[in-house]
Amino acid sequence: MERTLDHHHLESLITFLSVARLGRYTAAADVLGVNHSTVSRRIAALEKAVGGRVLTRTPSGWEVTDLGRRALGVAEDIERALTGLTETRATGELAGTVRIGVPDAFAAHFATPAMAALQRKHPRLAVELMSATQRARQTRSGVDLEVVVGKPHVHKAVATELLTYHLGLYASREYLADHGEPQGLADLVSHRLNYYVESALTIDELDSATEALPPMPRGITSTSVFSHIAATKASAGIGILPDFLADLEADLVRLLPGNYAHAATYWVVGREEALRNPAVLAAVAAMGDATA
Known part of the structure; x- marks a missing residue:
């Protein structure tokens, strides 16, 4: 950076x-225990010091600019120096903090158990899971790894496929008793659909999941897959749900499996510099083992 x-x-x-990690001034303010204007004032002071913009507004929140990436490196170095958490002992014990942006469903079913097992082996390792169902960001600011749905197209990063799963149609037994079970895709027109909020969905693999279906009135839509499951269990309609979660629910029935199964993939993306950290590499390996 040109200025000191x-x-x-x-x-x-x-x-x-x-802000870089959370994407929102308000979220950063809550974490830091200050108000929104204080966050804004501090960012303005930093931009004055470095001579340019460090953040840019996008539809999904604030992201880091090219100049901001350089400031981010300085900030992360300072954080590591202050905490002393990134050293790895000669014994091979991993330490430090690994930050992972991860969708809700993957976090609950795969990432959290995998990271818990990794921490049992390495007690000095801290893991932060930040819930996000979105495309891989070109800046990947504030996280070491991102788990995304769909093959990402990113620069200066390494992408590894973790898992192929399927979205299926599910309904509760109570719902089927009240409304009848559809015998074909055409029958779905009289049923409500529980799925993502259309205007908030930016992932092609998830967005295209409804293309094979006839027009359906919406039931309860949400940005959280767990709300899709809860709505479907509460008989609010038929849900498009990931099979690895929905098949565990005894009161949900898979509908038309021979007519509808939408494939999707999870990928893990890591910045090249982040993957030089043994703890980050261990986290990738642990998630790979969990999905094998």
Whole structure:
């Protein structure tokens, strides 16, 4: 960076780091225990110090600019120096913090158990799972790894396929008793659909899941897959649900499996510099083992 950051800018850098990771001024303010205007003021001070914009607004929140990436590296170095968490002992024990952006369903069923097992082997390792169902971001700011749905097209990063799963049609036994079981896709026109909020869905593999279906009135839509499951269990309609979760629910019935099964894939994306960290590599390996 062309300009020098001194100790007076530490507060601004830590604030910037929080916004970069969370994507929202309000979320960063909550974490830091300050108000929105304080966050805004600190970011403005940092931008004045480095001579340019470090954040840019996108539909999914604030993302880091090219200049911001350089400031982010400084902020992360300072954080590591302050906490002393990134050292790896000669014994091979992993330490530090691995930050992973991950969709709800993958986090609950795969990532959380995998990271818990990894922590049992390496007690000094901390893991932060940040819920997000979105495309891989070109900046990948604030996280070491991102788990995304659909093959990502990113630069200066490594993408590894973890799992292929299927979305299926499910309904509760109570719902089927009240409304009857559809015998073909054409019968779905008289049933409500529980799925994602259309305007908030930016992932092609998930967005295209409804293309094979006839027009259906919407039941309960949500940005969370767990709400899709809850709505379907509550008989709000028929849900498009991931098989690895829905098949565990005894009161849900898979509908028309021979007519509808929409394939989707999970990929893990890591910044090249992040993958030089043994702890990050271990996290990738653990998620790979969990989905094997």
